Amino acid sequence: MGEILMLRGRIVTGSTAIDDGVIAVDGEHIAYVGPASGFPGAGEPEQSGLARAGEFILLPGLVDLHCHGGGGSDFSEGSAQAARSAARFLHGTGTTTLLASLVTASSGAMLRNLHAIRSVVEEGLIAGAHLEGPFLSPHQHGAHDPALLREPDPVLLSELLAAAGSTLASMTCAAELPGMLELVDQLTARGVVPSLGHTEADAATAADFLQRAALGLSRGTNSATGPAVRPTVTHLFNLCTTVRPVPSRPASPKHGPEGRWWNLSPMASTLPPTRSGWCSIWSGLTTSPSSQIRWRPRASGTDGTPSAA
Structure with a gap:
């Protein structure tokens, strides 16, 4: 077990809401989601430097299947660097998984745009491309x-x-x-x-x-x-x-x-x-x-x- 990241606040999901909850993440795995009173980790949440209950609202990450860019960058620019910039901006604002949506363009531009997105997908920043x-x-x-x-x-x-x-x-x-x-x-x-x-x-x-x-x-x-x-x-x-x-x-x-x-x-x-x-x-x-x-x-x-x- 590696270093555990813990977040505390009001947890809201599609099926439940916990006023005083804890989320514990162990590496790439979510180890615990539940009431702070039932947190099984070593020590109480209050001893872990966590924010007091109610200061944060904790939501599941957004999975965005139709997104044309963000932070001033457009996925249809044909630039891998612009796609990386947009993806990082979106990751920083709550989107955990996204498809890069590409608008209609000339045949050559669409081929170029798909090549650019392909490289960023292979880096793991984007889940895939969406052609509109x-x-x-x-x-x-x-x-x-x-x-x-x-x-x-x-x-x-x-x-x-x-x-x-x-x-x-x-x-x-x-x-x-x-x-x-x-x-x-x-x-x-x-x-x-x-x-x-x-x-x-x-x-x-x-x-x-x-x-x-x-x-x-x-x-x-x-x-x-x-x-x-x-x-x-x-x-x-x-x-x-x-x-x-x-x-x-x-x-x-x-x-x-x-x-x-x-x-x-x-x-x-x-x-x-x-x-x-x-x-x-x-x-x-x-x-x-x-x-x-x-x-x-x-x-x-x-x-x-x-x-x-």
């Missing part, structure tokens, strides 16, 4: 340059996969583009997670995309994603999906301030059979702060609970 484009809907391009978007191209995808090696973890695509299901097969054969986004797909097309991706992912893995992966949906509701809000509703005692209900039916109906996950950006910029989501998973799909990011 170029196979996106020109009608739902968001911040991507519509002039650089492409229809599904298996040759280009092969080049991108070769540049990334085993470090490409996820790729956002529009399901309705011609030939997209064949590209889904190409991605999942390499263990890359297809993510539905920047799309005008209807519910049936979205379901076909997610089900095809789930089937392919069940057959393999890669070092960037690991086992038991599942397809995802990229920033649902954020001005670049086919799911639209129900028109604004008035304020009421029952529902609170004026806002909008988001209609999950088209997309949510695809989640249980494919066990997909989705993320959304609650910035107040692309999603109204007064918007509310009602999520009622079917009994058979409770293990497909969405995640917010």
Whole structure:
């Protein structure tokens, strides 16, 4: 047993909260998480120079699957040093694991960017790369340059996969583009997670995309994603999906301030059979702060609970 790092404060996780808790880390392993009163280490926490209870809130590290940079550096700069700078900044602010998201660019720039990220992944600073484009809907391009978007191209995808090696973890695509299901097969054969986004797909097309991706992912893995992966949906509701809000509703005692209900039916109906996950950006910029989501998973799909990011 090496030197143990101990932290004390209010521990908050997804399933519990401990007002006066201790976390003990032995090397690369978490040795204890629990009440300070039950801490089994030598000596009491108060004798270890730990902060008094309540001074800190201790949270699990953020696992960020969609991040374009940080600290003034962009992962799409094509610079390994810029990627290292962004990763270190994010590690210092609570993100413990992240994918480096790359925006749509020219073919040459995307290949360069993947090479740069690959070297930083191999150093252990980043878990993998996430390609957002170029196979996106020109009608739902968001911040991507519509002039650089492409229809599904298996040759280009092969080049991108070769540049990334085993470090490409996820790729956002529009399901309705011609030939997209064949590209889904190409991605999942390499263990890359297809993510539905920047799309005008209807519910049936979205379901076909997610089900095809789930089937392919069940057959393999890669070092960037690991086992038991599942397809995802990229920033649902954020001005670049086919799911639209129900028109604004008035304020009421029952529902609170004026806002909008988001209609999950088209997309949510695809989640249980494919066990997909989705993320959304609650910035107040692309999603109204007064918007509310009602999520009622079917009994058979409770293990497909969405995640917010």
